[in-house]
Amino acid sequence: MAKSFKQKGKLFVISGPSGVGKGTILSRVLQEVEGDFSISMTTRSPRPGETHGKEYYFVTEEEFLLNIERDNFLEHAVVFEHMYGTPKDEVLRRLDRGRDVYLDIDVQGGLQVKAAYPEAVMIFILPPSLKVLRERIIGRNADAADVIDKRLAGALNEIKLVGEYEYYIINDDLDVAVADALAIVRAENCEVPERVSPIIRQYENETN
Amino acid sequence: MAKSFKQKGKLFVISGPSGVGKGTILSRVLQEVEGDFSISMTTRSPRPGETHGKEYYFVTEEEFLLNIERDNFLEHAVVFEHMYGTPKDEVLRRLDRGRDVYLDIDVQGGLQVKAAYPEAVMIFILPPSLKVLRERIIGRNADAADVIDKRLAGALNEIKLVGEYEYYIINDDLDVAVADALAIVRAENCEVPERVSPIIRQYENETN
Numbered sequence: 470m471a472k473s474f475k476q477k478g479k480l481f482v483i484s485g486p487s488g489v490g491k492g493t494i495l496s497r498v499l500q501e502v503e504g505d506f507s508i509s510m511t512t513r514s515p516r517p518g519e520t521h522g523k524e525y526y527f528v529t530e531e532e533f534l535l536n537i538e539r540d541n542f543l544e545h546a547v548v549f550e551h552m553y554g555t556p557k558d559e560v561l562r563r564l565d566r567g568r569d570v571y572l573d574i575d576v577q578g579g580l581q582v583k584a585a586y587p588e589a590v591m592i593f594i595l596p597p598s599l600k601v602l603r604e605r606i607i608g609r610n611a612d613a614a615d616v617i618d619k620r621l622a623g624a625l626n627e628i629k630l631v632g633e634y635e636y637y638i639i640n641d642d643l644d645v646a647v648a649d650a651l652a653i654v655r656a657e658n659c660e661v662p663e664r665v666s667p668i669i670r671q672y673e674n675e676t677n
Numbered sequence: 678m679a680k681s682f683k684q685k686g687k688l689f690v691i692s693g694p695s696g697v698g699k700g701t702i703l704s705r706v707l708q709e710v711e712g713d714f715s716i717s718m719t720t721r722s723p724r725p726g727e728t729h730g731k732e733y734y735f736v737t738e739e740e741f742l743l744n745i746e747r748d749n750f751l752e753h754a755v756v757f758e759h760m761y762g763t764p765k766d767e768v769l770r771r772l773d774r775g776r777d778v779y780l781d782i783d784v785q786g787g788l789q790v791k792a793a794y795p796e797a798v799m800i801f802i803l804p805p806s807l808k809v810l811r812e813r814i815i816g817r818n819a820d821a822a823d824v825i826d827k828r829l830a831g832a833l834n835e836i837k838l839v840g841e842y843e844y845y846i847i848n849d850d851l852d853v854a855v856a857d858a859l860a861i862v863r864a865e866n867c868e869v870p871e872r873v874s875p876i877i878r879q880y881e882n883e884t885n
Contacts, residue, residue, distance in 0.1 A: 474845070592867075593869070595876075598880070598883060599883045600883060621884075625881065625884065628876075628877060628880050631869060631877070632873040634869050635868065636864065636867045636868055636869060637868075637869050638867055648863070649864075649867050651860075652859075652860040652864045652867070653863075653864040655856070655857065655861075655864070656857075656860045656864035657864070659800075659844045660843065661801070661839060661843060665839050665840040668803075669837050672806070672807055672836050673833065675806060675807045675808060676807065676829075676833065
């Protein structure tokens with residue numbers, strides 16, 4: 470008998486303020502689990518070393534707009550004059566094949582995904598404090614003080630949306646945060662599916 | 678800042694057919710986590726070595742009936758002429774203090790608990806197959822063949838109720854099953870609480 474009655478993959482959305490470490494957590498999680506990282510589509514040009522279909526799907530603006538028209542984005546946004554989006558068809562195809570798919574995305578984008586795909590497992594990464602987040606942002610970029618203040622104000626506004634998410638993880642100790650994320654993935658894969666008849670049938674078949 | 682914004686404990690209900698190993702899984706889980714095993718009330722007499730308030734609360738039938746009248750059971754049942762029940766007041770008191778509480782209970786009892794306390798985290802332990810369950814039952818008791826058949830038919834009827842539960846764990850390899858259960862507990866403790874204002878306030882207070 471099967472070890473699991475999983476019928477479909479799950480879409481895990483890892484969100485949180487910029488600088489909170491969601492990318493680091495996700496890359497550690499993907500080392501441990503079976504699952505695919507969702508590849509975004511963008512209109513920006515590939516940087517040296519970047520490959521179409523690996524870091525991004527690099528497309529023309531025309532092609533991007535066609536995907537919007539066809540409602541083929543779980544979310545999309547304009548960042549610094551370039552367009553970025555998560556192609557819906559590919560994600561759904563993977564989920565249908567039983568693969569889990571992982572998305573690392575800002576809070577607004579995460580909420581777009583939830584609206585387009587309500588079954589998504591929504592995980593919010595919180596900083597231990599805004600003070601720590603400020604230090605992390607300073608460590609990453611050489612932003613001016615007023616830019617940093619703006620980022621922190623944005624982070625607080627994003628944190629106010631935590632109630633839209635199902636899970637929260639405080640990224641204080643990275644190992645603990647990764648273990649939390651892995652527990653969420655494992656628990657979600659123990660969730661009783663909507664259709665239980667295939668489970669019951671397996672046991673019934675033994676009695677015939 | 679706190680490592681967690683937990684406001685209340687969670688009630689974990691571990692159910693499944695007799696012989697599936699739910700007691701073994703739960704005792705392993707309780708070695709790893711912070712939490713209390715719920716102690717049942719019973720009208721049967723203590724066996725040698727059993728202590729009131731440890732294995733059971735041993736009470737008179739009169740006292741038990743008074744608890745029924747006062748609606749002080751999360752569930753109760755009659756087994757071989759004796760009454761058994763899970764006292765509600767004590768469980769709720771622990772949950773209010775932020776302690777997780779664990780219940781090992783048959784499927785019918787589990788569904789009673791869910792009705793009385795819908796926030797309960799419902800976990801169903803499945804056998805890898807009825808064949809394996811039969812072997813485990815034979816290994817435990819010296820039941821006659823017809824009694825074993827009756828038990829297995831009962832197990833199948835209980836399995837048909839798996840859709841009432843939130844999580845399922847297949848107890849094939851005990852270590853895997855325990856790890857599943859621990860992941861569920863950890864993930865549930867990452868769940869965003871209903872009231873998120875205490876979370877948001879922690880970050881807001883930093884900006885004042």
